[in-house]
Amino acid sequence: MFSSSTESCKFLGMISVDDLNPYNEYKVVKKDFSLSPSENLTAVVGQAHTNFNKFQRCVDNKANKWIFTPIINTKRHVVDEKGYEKLLTMAVVTLGTRFIAKRVAPQSIRSFHPFFTFNAFNSSWYFCYRDNFKSSYQNGWQYTKSSFNYLKSLSSSPETEQEPIIESAKLEKSNKSENENKLDLASIAKGDDGQAEEVDKDLYTTRENN
Secondary structure, eight states: OOSSHHHHHHHHTOOOTTTTOTTOOOOOOOOOOOOOOOHHHHHHHHHHHHHHHHHHHHHHHHHIIIIIHHHHHHHIIIIISOHHHHHHHHHHHHHHHHHIIIIISOHHHHTTHHHHHHHHHHHHHHHHSHHHHHHHHHHHHHHHHHHHHHHHHHHHHHHHHHHHHHHHHHHHHHHHHHHHHHHHHHHHHHOOOTTTOGGGSSTTOOOOOO
């Protein structure tokens, strides 16, 4: 009556034995899909991703250079290396010297309190951070020297720029005078047109009396 057990199970409303098999493998049919986007769209998207990556790297480098690295170095020096002791010493020496020179010293010396404060700051800086003090002053001296050389070159550059202009003006003037002399000699050799009449072209021809 029934061709198979599956059909009989379906007819009786029972579950087939094949469905209860734990080793039953469901075969999945794979389908191959392919995309063919536009080349212009692909180029635009690729360029956008490249620019975004460049911008992100630039922001990371700038942030690391100007924000995170100084904070890390400051924290390491102040906390780990106990740099707060040196900084506190510099502040106490500088502010104490300023207070004494401005308020406690005699009246004739109080006007020089910026000088004493500056020397106190540099002295405390030298004793607390000797290497940093030397390198800073060397860099400052090199910068000042290069600035003076640059200003000196700017002050001398207009004169050097004017020399070719003067030479070209002299040369143009001499060429102009030579051309004028050539024109004068040509006009003399050609003769005077007189009153621009045919009979007056020759200087030795006299006009007939009417």
